[in-house]
Amino acid sequence: PFDAEVSERPITASPGLERIHANMNVGEIESIVEEARVYVALGRSEQAILLLNDYIESHPRVSVHPWLYLLDLHRAGGRKAEFSAVAKRMHQSFNVMAPSWDAAAVVMVVPTSLEEFPHILTRLTGSWGSKDCHDYLNGLIEDNRGGERTGFSLQVLEEILLLLALLDHRDAMH
Numbered sequence: 198p199f200d201a202e203v204s205e206r207p208i209t210a211s212p213g214l215e216r217i218h219a220n221m222n223v224g225e226i227e228s229i230v231e232e233a234r235v236y237v238a239l240g241r242s243e244q245a246i247l248l249l250n251d252y253i254e255s256h257p258r259v260s261v262h263p264w265l266y267l268l269d270l271h272r273a274g275g276r277k278a279e280f281s282a283v284a285k286r287m288h289q290s291f292n293v294m295a296p297s298w299d300a301a302a303v304v305m306v307v308p309t310s311l312e313e314f315p316h317i318l319t320r321l322t323g324s325w326g327s328k329d330c331h332d333y334l335n336g337l338i339e340d341n342r343g344g345e346r347t348g349f350s351l352q353v354l355e356e357i358l359l360l361l362a363l364l365d366h367r368d369a370m371h
Contacts, residue, residue, distance in 0.1 A: 230266050237270070246270055253283075257290045258339070261354055268296055292338050293348040309352040311360075321360070326367065334361050 229252050236245035249267040264287045271280035277298050288295035294307070311317055317337070324330040337349075338357055349357070 230262050233263075233266055233270075242270055242274060253286075257286070261287070261291055261293065261351075261358065264290075265351070272298070288348060291348070291354060293354045294350060295348070296351075307350045309350050311353055311356045314353075326364070331361070331364050334364070 229248065233245035233248050236242065236248065246267065249263050249270070252263050253267065264283065267283055268280055268287070271277075271283060280298055284295045284297070287293065308314065311321075320333060321330060324333065334357055338354060338361075348354075
């Protein structure tokens with residue numbers, strides 16, 4: 198049957214990884230995640246994990262989406278140690294709270310929108326569209342304190358990434 202044939206294929210790094218470069222656009226990042234989803238749909242989760250690991254190794258700060266999907270795959274596979282290692286690396290690459298294996302383990306009030314950070318909004322509205330704004334947003338998502346920051350929630354990180362994408366799109370239009 199089809200499933201047996203698929204599962205017997207050797208697991209190797211995707212040839213698509215050779216085309217990845219540091220200045221990826223959103224479509225390319227999404228294609229990495231979509232390629233991983235196809236592998237999972239074909240019963241080749243290990244191939245998806247290798248693909249995402251290779252991508253993250255080469256481009257740890259390009260996008261949070263491959264990190265999140267890799268965490269989902271480790272959770273679904275019951276790989277707690279791998280999940281924890283990836284969560285720690287993600288926290289070191291992005292100024293975002295490290296996800297925990299047991300989501301119920303952390304009970305605290307966490308801001309879920311940039312609107313809860315008036316000082317950030319003031320700076321963004323005052324510099325919107327400028328290089329300073331772009332640099333500021335990038336600085337917000339970088340961990341510049343060696344993992345000592347708690348980090349933003351994933352919702353706030355997504356808002357920051359959306360604003361960066363808007364600026365990139367705006368710049369590309371000019």
